[in-house]
Amino acid sequence: MKIRIPRDELKIGMFIDRAVLERSNESKTGVDFIQKILIDTPEKLAKLRKQNLKFLIIDTAKAQKIEPKKVETPKPKPVEKPPEPEKEPEEKPVVEKVVEPEPEPEEPQEEEKLLESFDDDDKKGAMGGSVVPFEKELEKAREIKEVAVQHVKNMLEDAASGKSFDTEPAKEQVNDIVKSVFRNKDAMLSLTRLKSFDEYTFTHCVNVTVLAIALARETGFSKSQVEMIGLGGMLHDVGKMKVPDEILNKPGKLTPEERLIIQKHTTWGYDILKDRKDISDVAKLMALEHHERIDGSGYPNGKTEDQLQPESMLTGVVDVYDALTSARVYKPGMPPPNALSFIKSKAETEFRPEYVEKFMEVIGIFPVGSVVEFNTGQVGIVKEINRDNLYEPNVIMVMNARKQKLGTGRVVESSKYENAGLKIIRFHHPDDFGINVSEYLDLDTKRI
Ligand SMILES: [Fe+2]
Structure with missing residues (x-):
């Protein structure tokens, strides 16, 4: 079971699922994060307790009983009174209070039931309800998103510089987003309204992930397909990491040459991902095709509806919505109703109409946070x-x-x-x- 605890309750033997640190001067993004470590030494515990942890989530199922190191008792001097044994405030209570793995609940949680029912073909397309109130889900959603944005940043930067990168944490974060959307989609969706100006590409990738998951859930995709779409969303703009900053963030109008360079992010992204065995073909094609349009007017290959995978067409809708509603150095963010009516005007020509219709139902005419x-x-x-x-x-x-x-x-x-x-x-x-x-x-x- 994953539970949130205050920093002071962190003990030896606990397993940190994830923790986010407060903004430090060195950090450009405002967050640093820790993931998946076992607190197995007093030194590690002391170091973490000194950190300014914004929030901390432990996984009780992965807690371990750590035997205390034997403390050497100082030899008493022959004539003097033996000294008081030194206190070990960190270790003693910790060993006594080691968190035992908690048995998993026998009955599936409400959200698990929903996720299970999601696998049934006959439930496809049903507009999912909420099992948790908005207020309750919001804080959790905020934490999930914060960790995901930081991770996407690390993953995209590593991917673009040719370093090895692990997709497992991203898959877990996609899973967390899927679960949050199932508990109450409006909580996670409301956070897509809060745009990060500095870290646009990374926030955008997570927003696209959230929006695509919410839309895919309502459009007849199975749970495993939704998860694939989620990972594809996180990686869809990985090729942008190869576009020079001065073009990507140019305040003025782009020249035709610069526009072509930006458009290359789709093929560059596909090239980065294409040999990865841990990434599905669906996600790879999402990187390549999310700027294609059903009438063949998109890029890079001018593919038409019958040549495009549905996941790419769905991503195209949510990608444009998030891009239009975001403020950039060269433009203010467009109000959501205006962005929706723009997208609606392109249904049938550029976007698959059923995705546009469903998207409007999912986020509303006046989205949460408007x-x-x-x-x-x-x-x-x-x-x-x-x-x-x-x-x-x-x-x-x-x-x-x-x-x-x-x-x-x-x-x-x-x-x-x-x-x-x-x-x-x-x-x-x-x-x-x-x-x-x-x-x-x-x-x-x-x-x-
Ligand atoms: Fe893109």
Whole structure:
């Protein structure tokens, strides 16, 4: 069983599944992380306790009983009173409190049941429900995403520089994302609204992974296919690591030559992955084909619908959505409804219509984390999608009609729209009102 514990409760014998450290000056990304280590010596324990750990998750099933080293007792001097034996504060209580592996629960958890049912062909295409409330899932989702972004960064950099890289941790992270999406997809989806400006490529790869998993789940792919799509999402832009930074992040318009170099990231990515035995052909082709379009207008090969694998066409939709809604050095992020209507206008020509339709159902007209204005002038943040009526999501009210910030964060449920005569009339960028969406979602989590 994986459980989160405070740093002070870390003991010898525990197995760290993952831990994220607070921002250090040396770290460009703001996080460093530790994964899969056994705390088998007091030195290791002491070192970790000194670290500024942001969060820590241990795997109790992998805990081990560590025998204490024999402490040499100092020889008493003949005439003086023997000294008090030195205290070993780290070791003694630790050995007594070693965490024993906990038996796995006999009954599968709710999410496991859902994952099992997902394998049944007859359940394909069913819009999955949530087994965990949004508030409960959000913090977990945030941790999973933070670790995944850091790992993608390491993996992509190693892959591009020809170093060996291990896909096992990425597969585990994909699995964590899949499980989170099954518990409550809106939690993980809301985090795709929080864009990282500095580390665009890595955040984008994880966003594409999340969005592709959520969409694939609703589009008839089996669980193992969804996992393959997840890994493909993480690696789909690996070729971008070979594009010079000055082109990738050029503030101005690209020249035709520069555009061609950027387009090469698809074939470069495929070349990096093609000989790997631990990566499926599906994931390799996703790297090659995610910019192809069903009418043959895409790159690098101008393939058409019948020549493309479905996973690549699905990735094409979510990739464009995340790219459009992200702010870059050369452009602000497009509001989600505008990005969706752009994608919708290209359904049938560039994108497979069924993926576009399903994608709109999955993320909603006003995705979670969107800042919206009502006909009354009140402003709120979308907290949860009402999939029966995409125009009436549950919204946390953050400003009154005079645009004064509210402290309470009252939630307007979708069922209240009609009685209150409420209607969402506008979508705003969070910066329009200086709203920190993440803070409000956190506040909401704490309040409940
Ligand atoms: Fe790409």
